[in-house]
Amino acid sequence: MTDLTQTLLAEIAARREALVALTQGLVRIPTLNPPGRQYRELVDWLAARLQTHGWEVELIRAEGAPGDSDRWPRWNLVARIEGASPGDCVHFNGHHDVVEVGEGWTRDPFAAEIEDGRIYGRGTCDMKGGIATAIIAAEAFVAANPGFSGAIELSATADEESGGYGGVAYLAERGYFSPERVQHVIIPEPLNKDRICLGHRGVWWAEIETKGRIAHGSMPFLGDSAIRHMGAVLEEMERALFPLLAGKRTEMPVVPDGAKQSTLNINSIHGGEAEPEPGFTGFPAPCVADRCRIVIDRRFLIEEDIAEVKDEVRALMERVKAERPGFAYEIRELHEVIPTMTDRDAPVVRSTAAAIEKVLGAQPDYVVSPGTYDQKHIDRIGRLRNCIAYGPGVLDLAHQPDEWIGIDDMVDSAGVMALVLAELL
Ligand SMILES: [Zn+2]
Secondary structure, three states: OOHHHHHHHHHHHOOHHHHHHHHHHHHOOOOEOOOOOOHHHHHHHHHHHHHOOOOEEEEEEOOOOOOOOOOOOOEEEEEEEEOOEEEEEEEEEEEOOEOOOOOOOOOOOOOOOEEOOEEEOOOHHHHHHHHHHHHHHHHHHHHHOOOOEEEEEEEEEOOHHHOOOOOHHHHHHOOOOOOOOOOEEEEOOOOOOOEEEEEEOEEEEEEEEEEOEOOEOOOHHHOEOHHHHHHHHHHHHHHHHHHHHHOOEOOOOEOOHHHHEOEEEEEEEEEOOOOOOOOOOOOOOOEOOOEEEEEEEEEEOOOOOHHHHHHHHHHHHHHHHHHOOOOOEEEEEEEEEOOEEOOOOOHHHHHHHHHHHHHHOOOOEEEEEOOOOOHHHHHHOOOOOOEEEOOOOOHHHOOOOOOEEEHHHHHHHHHHHHHHHHHHO
């Protein structure tokens, strides 16, 4: 190990307690999303902590973004440390919102208790531990290299769990991720300390409705069942669409392996009379369903074109229509994200790979996420391609009961991040 590597790792080791305290402080503010609780408390607490360590801090409310209201304001924090001379800017971005607690916990989800080298709580792994790790890495780097050139930025952003529109998307639209301001982005999502996540698959969400005609259930021949029409749609999906998707394989290193193909999930199905209120004890009324709806969640590959993805579904609907008299349908598009994958030769990828080898003594794994995360906004709105997700924590623990993060894993990842700063700045 070189002297600089040793100095950086020593600076991080000296901050182990601070890293734990920072993670615990963040976890103890339950920023549950939805609806977006205590965002302001979290950014205020973090701002005070950062300001005492030399960061310039800005708080930004995503006014008018989806979900933003006076009751549930979408608060974001951007902090910056300027170097001694001009140079590149490395930006760490972490979301500060967490998902609901859910059932099955054996511990207090917001106490951030420590046991056997792990900190437990909602958001430890996804991803307050990652935010704390990036902060400690930056502070250790600055202590070891006060004369560095360039700048380090850190953002703690809202709403990643609900699409990131009140968080990274809002900041990207205002130039916070433009290539003139920021040259390298690391998102410390929990992907395991030895893996570099280059990007994600694409998404297309749509609602499909079949139409029918209401009639008395004892004389269904007088109506037209939207549910039977939808049944034909589902049958055609089983016959033609699912096998087609299973046959499409990507060169992207998507994990887990099952997500290396195109996938489609049917998120919901509703048809006919609405579900009775809970507690209602009567019988349903006999009616032919006049409409039936499904929501589909299609995940696609970098090799696929989104127009082709949509055409497959439209063509399927047309085939069903050609065979069924009176068949009428509508497709409403809900949401789409184009796949993204950073080049393995990009500077942030190469320096992270080299740092993983130095700190962990092993080659990194390169992966692509089956689902999207905030990189989509940095790529699409910010136009910045030099972006990865890299951070401590076990991905499978995200959103689970008894979520935890390993303290040693955070320390190792902080070492990797500090070495990346030394390489890039
Ligand atoms: Zn996350």
